[in-house]
Amino acid sequence: MKTFQVIPKISMLDTAEEFIEKFSLSPEDLVIASPSIWNRYFQKVQAGQVILIRKYGSGEPTDEMVESIKKDVTKPYKRVVAIGGGTVIDVAKLFCLEKFIPVGDLFDHVFPAVKKVPLVIVPTTCGTGSEMTNISILEFKSRHTKFGLADDALYADDAVLVPQLLESLPFSVFATSSIDALVHSLESYLSPKATDISETLSLQAAKMILTAYKKIQDAGKEKKMEAMRAEVGKVLTASAMAGIAFGNAGCGTVHAMSYPLGAVYHVPHGEANYAMFTGVFKTYMKYLPDGKIKILNEELAKILDCEKSDVYIKIEELLNENILCKKSLKEYGLRREELLVFTHSVLANQQRLLGNSYIPMTEERILSIYESLYD
Numbered sequence: 362m363k364t365f366q367v368i369p370k371i372s373m374l375d376t377a378e379e380f381i382e383k384f385s386l387s388p389e390d391l392v393i394a395s396p397s398i399w400n401r402y403f404q405k406v407q408a409g410q411v412i413l414i415r416k417y418g419s420g421e422p423t424d425e426m427v428e429s430i431k432k433d434v435t436k437p438y439k440r441v442v443a444i445g446g447g448t449v450i451d452v453a454k455l456f457c458l459e460k461f462i463p464v465g466d467l468f469d470h471v472f473p474a475v476k477k478v479p480l481v482i483v484p485t486t487c488g489t490g491s492e493m494t495n496i497s498i499l500e501f502k503s504r505h506t507k508f509g510l511a512d513d514a515l516y517a518d519d520a521v522l523v524p525q526l527l528e529s530l531p532f533s534v535f536a537t538s539s540i541d542a543l544v545h546s547l548e549s550y551l552s553p554k555a556t557d558i559s560e561t562l563s564l565q566a567a568k569m570i571l572t573a574y575k576k577i578q579d580a581g582k583e584k585k586m587e588a589m590r591a592e593v594g595k596v597l598t599a600s601a602m603a604g605i606a607f608g609n610a611g612c613g614t615v616h617a618m619s620y621p622l623g624a625v626y627h628v629p630h631g632e633a634n635y636a637m638f639t640g641v642f643k644t645y646m647k648y649l650p651d652g653k654i655k656i657l658n659e660e661l662a663k664i665l666d667c668e669k670s671d672v673y674i675k676i677e678e679l680l681n682e683n684i685l686c687k688k689s690l691k692e693y694g695l696r697r698e699e700l701l702v703f704t705h706s707v708l709a710n711q712q713r714l715l716g717n718s719y720i721p722m723t724e725e726r727i728l729s730i731y732e733s734l735y736d
């Protein structure tokens with residue numbers, strides 16, 4: 362049996378003002394927010410307690426961050442409002458639960474996730490798609506990798522898309538977050554759990570993101586920021602669509618293999634995905650070129666205006682020259698002997714994702730992908 366569900370109600374608003382009016386932030390709310398966005402658009406709002414995420418770290422979400430925030434939340438609250446990127450969202454999802462400490466025990470299913478209060482999510486980057494999924498992903502410091510917890514208790518009640526909040530997004534954040542959304546769309550399309558409904562969303566999201574990249578390319582280096590700002594609302598929508606698709610069909614090997622790199626070398630999530638993406642997809646092509654990937658390549662070739670045999674070369678060119686330049690694993694400081702350690706970490710910790718792979722992933726295949734990306 363395959364299933365498809367969309368839980369959060371999606372609202373599309375133009376401005377922060379409109380959000381404040383429609384969602385009436387109140388003293389009974391716990392707000393977890395990115396400081397730059399909160400200070401710029403919401404500072405005058407009377408919320409109950411406001412947690413600004415940067416006080417707890419500057420990178421990806423960790424178990425230690427969740428436990429420190431929990432100690433600082435002193436007032437009772439009746440709703441959680443998350444306004445920020447992936448870190449804010451993945452952390453905020455946990456604060457809706459009756460119990461989530463010790464957070465390692467929650468992720469290990471020692472006790473169940475039970476929803477206690479409603480959650481409103483307002484994404485301020487354009488890639489995580491987490492506003493639409495039932496997944497929270499944290500880096501567990503002592504385990505040197507990231508884990509995801511997927512549970513319906515983690516769904517938001519409302520996902521609110523406000524393009525205005527992305528108007529000052531730095532290009533580097535646009536790049537890494539939108540590449541993450543592109544990978545969500547392509548991995549979910551190839552997942553064995555995909556359905557006709559999720560595939561439609563996956564393909565349309567990929568099309569919207571690649572079209573935005575082409576417009577940025579056409580604008581040229583000098584007008585790149587302007588072009589990005591013109592496209593960011595579309596990419597925000599595409600990211601939510603890819604979120605619905607991977608929330609149902611799952612992400613796969615690219616995400617699984619990127620987690621040790623992200624956790625050990627503190628590489629932004631979308632960038633770590635990009636480091637793995639073409640290596641994984643070339644391996645898919647090598648072992649099962651005539652399966653579903655053939656249809657995907659035909660569709661991508663139409664968007665990219667190239668031969669279907671060249672789609673991954675073309676995507677890499679488009680990204681490297683206009684969005685984000687791909688680095689080898691060696692450039693991140695990895696030592697060659699760590700490739701086997703990473704391989705074992707993926708096999709031990711990421712079976713949830715490997716189960717969605719387009720082809721079965723063995724130790725030999727994972728190691729050989731890491732090796733192909735090393736230098």
Ligand SMILES: [Fe+2]
Pocket residue numbers: 489541545616630
């Ligand atoms: Fe992702």
